[in-house]
Structures are given as structure tokens and as C-alpha cells.
Amino acid sequence: MFGLRCAVKHTTSFLPGCTDSLMLRSQRFLSKMNENLLSVGRDMKVHDNIIKSAEDKRFYRGLELKNGMKVVLVSDPTTDKSAAAMCVNVGYMSDPSELPGLAHFCEHMLFLGTEKFPNENDYTKFLSEHGGGSNASTTTERTTYYFDVTPEYFPGALDRFAQFFIKPLFNEDSTDREVKAVDSEHEKNLQSDAWRFDQLEKSSAKSGHPFRKFGTGNRMTLDILPKQKGINVRDELLKFHSKWYSANVMTLAVIGKESLNELQTLVENLFSDVVNKNVQVPVYTDHPYQKDEVTVKDYVVPIKDLRQLAINFPIPNYHDYYTAGPVNYLSHLIGHEGSGSLLSELRTKGWCNNLSGGTRGDVKGFDVFCISVDLTEEGIEHIDDIVYLVFQYINMLRKEGPQRWVFDEHAELLNMHFRFKDKSSPTSTVNSISHKLLDYPFEDVLFGSYKLTDWRPDLITELLGYLRPDNVRVSVVGKKFQTLADKKEEWYGTEYKLEKIEPSVIERWSDGCVNSMLHLPDKNEFIPSDFDLAPRDESHKFPIIIQENDFCRAWYKQDDEYFLPKANIRFEFLSPLAYQDPLNCNLTYMFVILFKDALLEYAYAAQLAGLRWELTNTKYGMVLGIGGYNHKQKVFLEKIMDKMVKFEVDPKRFAILKESYIRTLKNFDSEQPYQHVNYYVSVLLSEHSWTKTELLEATEQLTVDVLEEFIKKLLSKMHVESFVHGNVNKAGSLELVSTVMDRLRDSVGL
Known part of the structure; x- marks a missing residue:
């Protein structure tokens, strides 16, 4: 019943590679397609009315192919990767009632060979050799497949991708293995509260409603029970694919370095053979909760x-x-x-x-x-x-x-x-x-x-x-x-x-009472009104140091690529006290979360207006970052620093957030095995790291008085390293640095 959305995901990632002969073949492939453009596109509709941001340098075109497939082409000559995604308007709510997880199983099986490329590893091998990766997900009403690849190999990758929707093999030899893969996914999710709550919410829906279905599937639903009932899962998979995988319920998006015309050539030639079965997608107007x-x-x-x-x-x-x-x-x-x-x-x-x-x-x-x-x-x-x-x-x-x-x-x-x-x-x-x-x-x-x-x-x-x-x-x-x-x-x-x-x-x-403490929000004072670009300084390829002394080193680079009214500011407060022992690590963390907690109401308006901010504790101290529209960043930074140097611990919030922190440390034991492995690898590779067990033991010494004394020492013994990048010139960057350093100097004697 808990309000969470969960997607059933199947992920594969690959390492980069390069083959000159393949690149030449791809170029010839594209050239051959250009010759065929006019013969393919007679029944196609073109949509050149896609509204894009005034600052968007990419080019867009919409297509409706003759088979009913909708396509958006994105041309970006500067992209470092080409990519494509196909969304099929069918998901696990369309699973047969006797085969929960069939749509997800179809997602797994679709990747494993086609008539044109029968080797089941051809697609993944091609991507892995050319800097690419692939992914897929199944949700209530949609199944999405996508990949990325080094741009020069995009035509070859897209050809292999298209064949999944034209003539997939669904090899019988792969069936048992992929059932095990689906079952492994489900086993991984069994200890995830998010998945558990989501399925419980669905399970409490009206009896017989398709929203109740178990979308992931497992060995029981895709192997054991079907065999007991005399159901051939592969036959049902072929029926499912034949019934629902139709061009008129598919939407494709591609992005590449090629021009829109070249991308159009690729797409028309590769995807026009996807069959249109004129599928009518179910619309579930009957609410599952009545x-x-x-x-x-x-x-x-x-x-x-x-x-x-x-x-x-x-x-x-x-x-x-x-x-x-x-x-x-x-x-x-x-x-x-x-x-x-x-x-x-x-x-x-x-x-x-x-x-x-x-x-x-x-x-x-x-x-x-x-x-x-x-x-x-x-x-x-x-x-x-x-x-x-x-x-x-x-x-x-x-x-x-x-x-x-x-x-x-x-x-x-x-x-x-x-x-x-x-x-x-x-x-x-x-x-x-x-x-x-x-x-x-x-x-x-x-x-x-x-x-x-x-x-x-x-x-x-x-x-x-x-x-x-x-x-x-x-x-x-x-x-x-x-x-x-x-x-x-x-x-x-x-x-x-x-x-x-x-x-x-x-x-x-239902008594209709109104609480006098509750009211509409105030008008947002942080909405920017100045979107002008800052006066240009001399251009530098790399960041330069604009201030350096015993207490501070400031780096700066004016944006010379995007030319947007935005900036990113980063201040790293370096102190040996912050990670000296488990107690100090806990104290630094408590200061950070209490500070963010105290600034929550004020900062929320800034967040809505596109001013992102974050304060985090590190092994070296704390990092303050502000990003977004630069117009009111200085005002926001002033408020943050004024609050920081005069910060007082609220005992009530301290007790609440300390309890939450202890609970988080204890909950680590309930994380999934791969998360434990990732964590302990990072501990082993770190020069010095306090384990969660050590941190948990040190929480017994956390008190308001100890924290208040620690904050004074922390702020008075630090070196500040800063970096300003974006729509800010050197003079503006120095003002931001002074905003921080002046307050630290005046308040804590830095």
C-alpha cells in the first residue's frame, strides 16, 4: 500500500573498445542507406514543430513511420555517445494471469539473438567492443530497451537493436537460463523494503484487477507452476510477443552526431520493417481501489x-x-x-x-x-x-x-x-x-x-x-x-x-477544522530576474588561482561553453579535526545534518527557484556546494554563512536526528550483499576509514554540549579551498570568496 513506484530492471554494462574495420563497414552502411531514402519514406509523416529550449543547441525532428511507429531524432554534433531507446506500450499488467512475470521475461529473452544476427551474444559483444552498454526495464504498462555506443559505431549498433523488434529468435536453449536470471533478480529484491511495500500496495487492490499482478516473476511463476499446469512458457512467450509487440505501440528516440537527414535515413531503413499489428492498448479506467x-x-x-x-x-x-x-x-x-x-x-x-x-x-x-x-x-x-x-x-x-x-x-x-x-x-x-x-x-x-x-x-x-x-x-x-x-x-x-x-x-x-498554524506559502523571494551573462574576462582553458594565502586558496573559471545564467560554487572546509577519530567523524556529521535541518524552510524557496545547495561531511572536513541560477547565489551564500558561524544546536532536533543516524548505521546490516561488498571494498582501498561499527560505538559519546564545543573548534581550525565556475567573472568570484572568508574571520577568528 506504500506509495512507491518500482521498475523491473535488467542491466548490462560494458567496457570500451575499437575496431577500424567495423567503423569502415558502418560508414559504408550509412552511405548505402542514403541511396534508399526516397524509396522508403513515401508514407512517412514529418513533425518539425517540436518545441525546444531557447538555449538547446541540439536539433530535433519527429517522424511517424509508415508502420505507425513514432520516432524522435536528435542531432548533436558534439555528443560523445550515440544512443537509442525503444519504449513498447505494454508491461506486466498485460501478463497472462497464469504467468506472472511474462512481460519481464520477454524483456530478457529479446536480447538473445535475431535472424539477422543469430549469435545470442552479438549485440552485447558489439557494444562492449565499442564503448557501449545496454539496459532494459519493465513497468506496469511499458517495456523500455536502450543502449549507447561510440558514435562511429552507431549504425551497426542500431541495426542490431532494430532486429530485436523485427525477428527475434527467442532461442529455446536460452529459456531455462533466463528464467534463472529473472529468479535471481527477484531473490535480490526480496530484502528490499521498497519492492516489498510496492507489491503489498498492489496486492491490496481490488480482487481480479491487473494492477495486483506480480510483475517481476520468478522460477515458481515461470517454470515450476507452468510445468505443473502443462503450460509451455516459450510458446506463451511467442504468443505474448506476437500479440503485443507492434509498431503502432512503439516509440523510438535516437541521438547521434549525424544530421537529422542522416538519422532519418538510418531509422527509416532499419525500423520500417517492424510489423504493425494495429494493437489496441488496454486502458484501465476501472480503479483498483474502490x-x-x-x-x-x-x-x-x-x-x-x-x-x-x-x-x-x-x-x-x-x-x-x-x-x-x-x-x-x-x-x-x-x-x-x-x-x-x-x-x-x-x-x-x-x-x-x-x-x-x-x-x-x-x-x-x-x-x-x-x-x-x-x-x-x-x-x-x-x-x-x-x-x-x-x-x-x-x-x-x-x-x-x-x-x-x-x-x-x-x-x-x-x-x-x-x-x-x-x-x-x-x-x-x-x-x-x-x-x-x-x-x-x-x-x-x-x-x-x-x-x-x-x-x-x-x-x-x-x-x-x-x-x-x-x-x-x-x-x-x-x-x-x-x-x-x-x-x-x-x-x-x-x-x-x-x-x-x-x-x-x-x-x-471529517470535522472540517482549520489549524491556524497552517497557511499558504509566501511568495518566493529567490526567483531570479537577471539572466544576463557576466562581463567576459580573459579566457583560460583551465581553472586559475585568483587568491591564495594561509587560510584560503580560490580557483576560478568563467564558463566558455554553455553560456547560461548559472554557476557552480564549491567551498571545501579542510580540518584535521573532522575525521580524527570516530567521535569527531560523528560530530562533524551531526553538525552537517543539524545545520541543513535548521536551514530547511529558508532554503526550500531557493531550491524551488533553481538554487541547489548541499553540505556534506568528508574525511577532510566539509564541502559546501551551491549550483543553479547565479543571480541570487550571493544572497543565499550570505544567509548560509551567517547561520553557520552563529549556529546553535536545538536539543530537540539533536535528539531526533541522533536517533535517526543511529538507526541508519544499524540498518546497514540489512542492506543487500552487493552493497556490503561495495562498502568494504571502499574501506579497504581507503588510506584511513572508520567502519560503521566503530562509528556506532562512538555515538554513545554524542551530546549537545560536546557538539557545541566541537563546532567552535572545527570552524576555527580550517583551511578553505574554493572553486567558482559558470556565469561569474573574476571580480564576482572574489566577492563570493570574501563572503565566506570575512564571516569566518570575524566570527571565529580564522
Whole structure:
């Protein structure tokens, strides 16, 4: 029942290589295709209306091939990798009821040889020899395949990729091995709370609904039970592929150094032979959570020592109204972290550390609005009170009514983020586009998730109408429910107890009261208005030192590649005290998390306005990083440093965050084996490292007084190394350095 989305993933990565003869063959291949362009493309539709960011230097073109496949071409002469992604609009909700995991099994088997390239290792070998890698994932309604490769070998890789969707072999000899591979994936996930909670949520859906299905599959569902029932899994796999893998439900995205015309040639010749079976994709408008599945509460036992609360509301899917964004509007307000927010009040009461609001969004016909709360020790004893507070916030939103200024501010921020969007990696680009082709028209395939143009208060009011006590599902996660649990989920063995919520509790939640401490957020003071580029200094190929003394060394490089109104600032506070022993390591960590916790409400507005910031502890001290729009970075940095040099420890928050830290250290024992291996390898390869066991033992000495004394020593004995890069010239960089050094010097005598 917990509001998490999980994808079934199959990943393979490869090492780079190079073969000149293959490169020459690929070039001849491309040349031959150019000769055939006109003969292939008579029935194709071209879409040259794709809206892109003003700062985006890539070129885009949409195609609808004669077989109905939708394609977006991305030409980027500067890319270091070429990539492609195919999204097939079918997932595990289309699995036959007697074969859970068949869509995922199909994803595995598809990679293993085609009629044109029958060697089952040909694709992976080609990629591994030419700097590439591949991946695939299966979700509720989609299966995605993608790869990247060194650009000169893109035609050969794309040819091999295309054949998976034309004539795959599905070799019978590979069946048993891939069933074992699927089973291994499932075994790996058995100890993952995220997978366990997600399947439990699905398992509690309406009986017979396809949302309940077990999407990963395992040896039991794909081998043992089918044999007992006389089902030939490979035959069923062929039927599944034949039924659903059709060009008209496939969306392809490719990116390469080639021109749009050259990419079009490649795609037309390679993918026009994918058969169009005119498949009609199922639309699941029947909601999995109806009258019998709401006003329920379940108590879930986790693997790790977690304390979480999920408050879920079944709602329709509002994606068709993406330009009005009613879900965006409510997610923005309910998940807000500033003054007057739900999170602010819960933190004041000491009941939670974090809160988020949003929708699952993984099935087109229905949706679930989820409010997730990370609980404190005290908070898990006040579940009904927390839910009551949530309804008080919702009541406040109803009373205030939809606010045009909130919508306009959010729309302004989204437009700004789209205008100055950072360049994404080739694989991220094609993955995103291949999915968005199923969600948006061609013109909005890049812009759609940023496009808020239609003010529809009626839709906001309608959506609020679903957030009612008689339409709620509550899930509480905690080790304390071990003795209460009386059920086990079928596939993961998650222990839980499910019960109806008492009518008296529903009545209390429905009283319509408004809490005076809850209110709409203030207008965002961090929204930048100056997007001009800084005056140019003399260009340098590499960063240069602009200040150096006993206390500080400052590096700087003005951006000469992207020319965006953004900058990245990094200050490394170096001190031998920070990692001197396990206690000091813990003290540095506690200072960092308490400092970020204290700055949360103020910094949240900056984050919404595109100012990212982070403070982390390292073996050498602490690192402060700020990135994003440079207009108000100095103001933000001043606030951070003022708070840092005058920081006072809040005893209540100290107790809460110390307990959370200790729990995190203990939870390491419940991590998966590969995570243990990765951790201990890093410990062995480090010159010096404190183990989690040593850190845990040292937490006994953590007190408020010890921390306050340590902070004074830490800030007074450090050297600062800084680097400023982006839309900042030398003078501006020196101002930022002075902002930090002056405050340290004046306050702690550095």
C-alpha cells in the first residue's frame, strides 16, 4: 500500500573498445542507406514543430513511420555517445494471469539473438567492443530497451537493436537460463523494503484487477507452476510477443552526431520493417481501489528499522490536463517545506523529519495521490493525529480556494527551468523522449512536463474533492508492528495487518477544522530576474588561482561553453579535526545534518527557484556546494554563512536526528550483499576509514554540549579551498570568496 513506484530492471554494462574495420563497414552502411531514402519514406509523416529550449543547441525532428511507429531524432554534433531507446506500450499488467512475470521475461529473452544476427551474444559483444552498454526495464504498462555506443559505431549498433523488434529468435536453449536470471533478480529484491511495500500496495487492490499482478516473476511463476499446469512458457512467450509487440505501440528516440537527414535515413531503413499489428492498448479506467479498498489502515513490518506513514487517495488520472496541472498545484502545496506548511508543523511537533506529496503516475487510466511521511519515534505514536493534521491542511486549501498567484509562480518557475535546462546525457535524453512520446503530442515531447498555460481552478477543486477521509488508505511501517501482524504478502513475505478505520476516527478527520498554524506559502523571494551573462574576462582553458594565502586558496573559471545564467560554487572546509577519530567523524556529521535541518524552510524557496545547495561531511572536513541560477547565489551564500558561524544546536532536533543516524548505521546490516561488498571494498582501498561499527560505538559519546564545543573548534581550525565556475567573472568570484572568508574571520577568528 506504500506509495512507491518500482521498475523491473535488467542491466548490462560494458567496457570500451575499437575496431577500424567495423567503423569502415558502418560508414559504408550509412552511405548505402542514403541511396534508399526516397524509396522508403513515401508514407512517412514529418513533425518539425517540436518545441525546444531557447538555449538547446541540439536539433530535433519527429517522424511517424509508415508502420505507425513514432520516432524522435536528435542531432548533436558534439555528443560523445550515440544512443537509442525503444519504449513498447505494454508491461506486466498485460501478463497472462497464469504467468506472472511474462512481460519481464520477454524483456530478457529479446536480447538473445535475431535472424539477422543469430549469435545470442552479438549485440552485447558489439557494444562492449565499442564503448557501449545496454539496459532494459519493465513497468506496469511499458517495456523500455536502450543502449549507447561510440558514435562511429552507431549504425551497426542500431541495426542490431532494430532486429530485436523485427525477428527475434527467442532461442529455446536460452529459456531455462533466463528464467534463472529473472529468479535471481527477484531473490535480490526480496530484502528490499521498497519492492516489498510496492507489491503489498498492489496486492491490496481490488480482487481480479491487473494492477495486483506480480510483475517481476520468478522460477515458481515461470517454470515450476507452468510445468505443473502443462503450460509451455516459450510458446506463451511467442504468443505474448506476437500479440503485443507492434509498431503502432512503439516509440523510438535516437541521438547521434549525424544530421537529422542522416538519422532519418538510418531509422527509416532499419525500423520500417517492424510489423504493425494495429494493437489496441488496454486502458484501465476501472480503479483498483474502490469502496471496499478505502478507509483501511495497514501496519507493515519492514526489513530495516524504518518508520514511515503513507496517506493515499485513489483519484482519476489527470494527465490529459497537463497544461492545467491540477496535480502539480496540489503536490507543490502539500509537499511544501516552508513556513506554514504541513511539514513545518509536523517538525515543530517532533513527529516527522521529511514529507512529500505527489502521484504514482504509472498507469494512464487511474492514479493515486500519495503523501509520504518519514516518522520520528514520537511520530509513530501519533498516526491518527498526523492524518488529522493532513486533513486540516486540506481544509485550509479548500477554504482559501485555488490561488491564481500560486499557479502563475509555479508556471513561471517551470518556464524558467525549461528555458535554461541543463543538457542531459544521451541515454537520459532518449529514455525520456521515448516515454514522453506516449504521453504528449510531438510538439510537447520536450516541453510537456514544463507546460503550465491553462488556469483551471475547477480541476483543482475537483481534485481536492477526492482528498477526503472516506476515500483514504493509510499505511504505517514500523518494526513495532511485528507482534501485531497476522498476514503475509504472497510474493515477498511481507508481514502486515490490515483493518478498517473506525467510523469515529473518520468522523474526527471529517470535522472540517482549520489549524491556524497552517497557511499558504509566501511568495518566493529567490526567483531570479537577471539572466544576463557576466562581463567576459580573459579566457583560460583551465581553472586559475585568483587568491591564495594561509587560510584560503580560490580557483576560478568563467564558463566558455554553455553560456547560461548559472554557476557552480564549491567551498571545501579542510580540518584535521573532522575525521580524527570516530567521535569527531560523528560530530562533524551531526553538525552537517543539524545545520541543513535548521536551514530547511529558508532554503526550500531557493531550491524551488533553481538554487541547489548541499553540505556534506568528508574525511577532510566539509564541502559546501551551491549550483543553479547565479543571480541570487550571493544572497543565499550570505544567509548560509551567517547561520553557520552563529549556529546553535536545538536539543530537540539533536535528539531526533541522533536517533535517526543511529538507526541508519544499524540498518546497514540489512542492506543487500552487493552493497556490503561495495562498502568494504571502499574501506579497504581507503588510506584511513572508520567502519560503521566503530562509528556506532562512538555515538554513545554524542551530546549537545560536546557538539557545541566541537563546532567552535572545527570552524576555527580550517583551511578553505574554493572553486567558482559558470556565469561569474573574476571580480564576482572574489566577492563570493570574501563572503565566506570575512564571516569566518570575524566570527571565529580564522
